[in-house]
Amino acid sequence: MIRFDAVSKRFPDGTLAVENFSLTIPSRTTTVLVGSSGSGKTTLLRMINRMVDPTSGSIRIDDDDISTLEPVKLRRSIGYVMQNSGLLPHRTVADNIATVPLLSGVKRAQARAEALTLMDTVGLDRSLADRYPSQLSGGQQQRVGVARGLAIDPNILLMDEPFGAVDPLVRSELQQELLRIQKDLAKTIVFVTHDIDEAFLLGDQVVLLRTGGQIAQVGTPAEILANPADDFVDTFIGADRGRRALRIEEVSGRQVVIDGTGRLAGILKDGAPT
């Protein structure tokens, strides 16, 4: 469990990125922080591994106040995946995945063996192990990034817009892959995105942020969709544009679902999804 308690962050240049933010992030589920730029979502994420220290307030992981933990050690215990993968361009794929184990003193041979296993986990062909990141596609690089994040089998995985820079098709593939991995591993994932669809797809808990880290609404995707807290949320999730307002019509004796723009969205079937 990660707990933010009245956390504020003012940067040296005077901008107040986050003001009086409190939130509990339950263990072994995915929490998505979603908001536009300036919402402080990345700042909040970076506070969890002390890349950014709050100006006031406290953050606890389980029962430890992280301000008492040594930053470098704390970071090695938390997986981190960022946009543009952030891989080390001078190290091979296997070495990149093994970065944190090697830093923590795991033997080379063992670290490499584990890296190869992780390549299977994230759906990368083992033949890529000795390539350099620049020889991979954007999607493959992100997979390496995810594998590196998982390398020390951390309880917590922080993901900062990890799929923001890849094309939509690859993004949707990576999202499905993450859902599959999460089903198996059940990590505490904190995921940052500006894409509400991604948030609803991946999040068990979705935290909608407005400027300055103000929480607009917290809830499951269903709760937020069913009951948007205010106009801001309404606009953000696209409900006001009717994009998510579906209606049923009868066409040649079958019930079809029509979306807000009048296009066919699907066919209505009886019974629970299988």
Next chain:
Amino acid sequence: MTWVLANIEQIWDLTLDHIMLSVPPILLGFLLAVPIGWVAHRYRLSRGVLLTVCGLLYTIPSLALIVAMPTVLGTQILNPANLIVTLTIYAVALMVRTATDAFDAVSGDVTQSATAVGFGAWRRFWQVQLPLAGPVLLAGVRVVSTSTVSLVTLGALVGMSGLGYFFTNGYQRNFATEILVGIVGTILIAVVFDVLLVLAGRMLLPWARVDAAARRNARTARTKAVAA
């Protein structure tokens, strides 16, 4: 040609001396310039001062500096240290700006992510920033190496050994062949050093060529896409 064959032993000895006088300034220049460049890169305030001072160092006339060295260092006039220290100063002057640029060129994303996964400052420098600055540093050392090998010839004017001796001696004797041998020998040393540096770069920075190739491919792909 007969002169060359007749004097091959002297040519070889002076070549070795030339090499012995060239290597220390190149190495020392590199070892001093890298930390100074890192400081200039890391601390904005120091940058202007350091880069200006190093720029000014380079404007000191080289002959004046060599002549002044015995007084500054308290050495004998023929001590090779005079030349080595002088050339080290030039090497540093040339190299600091490149070293600063080399560290500037390391992507902020990469250093950030290295910090995020748990590199401490010390390991981040040695394992991430320094190797990634490698290609630009190498380019800088290659310039310094060539420039140093050529500057060593100046030592002959103050009685130092090296291939420069053939310039002064050949000039006094009005003997063009000897001067030519000095020039060709100096160029050969510079070329050999350069080749060695490039080979060292390939061994130490195997990823750099892959990276460059990937960037080239991306560029041609873009150009093609635009053309199509």
